[in-house]
Amino acid sequence: MNQLVKAFTKSILAGDVHALLELYSSSIDSKIDNFTFYEKIIKPSMYRIGELWEKNQITVADEHLATATLKYLLATIFTHQEALENQPKALLFCIEGEHHSLGLELANEVFKEKQWNTRYLGANVPVKDALTFISAWKPHAIGISIGMTTELTRLKECIEEIRAHHQETDILVGGRLVSHYSLDFLEKSKVTSFYDLLELNEYLNDMSNGLVSLKG
CATH class of the missing domain: 1.10.1240.10 (Methionine synthase domain)
Structure with a gap:
């Protein structure tokens, strides 16, 4: 290998x-x-x-x-069929200041493999712009990528802002930083973190089963 x-x-x-x-x-x-x-x-x-x-x-x-x-x-x-409107929805983005987005693009492919309807906003997305999109599109899950310790404070603020307006939405965080550090504040905010894409895949298997009624 x-x-x-x-x-x-x-x-x-x-x-x-x-x-x-x-x-x-x-x-x-x-x-x-x-x-x-x-x-x-x-x-x-x-x-x-x-x-x-x-x-x-x-x-x-x-x-x-x-x-x-x-x-x-x-x-x-990696090509996929166009997502249907009644499929579960996921919004993915890198927080403002985070410019490395390839890992999140791979996560986007994992969501689409599971037939999720995704919107990928890319790198360096301001919190206010993400909140506007979340309110308009109402995703079932929000995926955030972080790779640099310098952006930890901004990640906390981002999660707090999302939780203030969308308490029940699943928030998922991954990236290089999560692979190297234990971020205790994520659990307190009911945020699920992922070490790698295989963990994300397993989580989505369980999550999709819970959302199966959306497809009926």
Whole structure:
């Protein structure tokens, strides 16, 4: 698996979509399902690229090319039927100040695999804009991604604002920060945190069962 991650990372940095598609196809042929591919191949590659950038071993341009290449790959290989209006709804966004959104894009794919109707707002979303969308669209779940400790205060404020207006809506938090730290305040606010996409997948299995009446 480590060799596949290395090859995947190298191809992303080279912007070689053809090589990436071949790696994906060979993985699926080897009976690796999409969730394992997200978690064991794509996510470690993303982290590796972030580490290279932090150590100045790649340039900003290299990182931008890698990001654009991976987004194109996701759009190419993960296609879904248009969501129906009576399916459960999920709103996903990165809090204001958080600019790394690829992990949340993968989470969005997990929701769609489970036939959720999703709205993905992307990176750096102000709380007031998120609240406006929540009030208008009324999602059953809100997914928030955070990767930097510098944005913890803003995450707390964001959750408090959502809870003040939408007490019963499920709030889910994931991202690199959640994978490395125990954020006790999330439990107090009745927020579910996720270490990885496999945990999210399991949670959505249970959650979707509880919302099955929406589809009837």
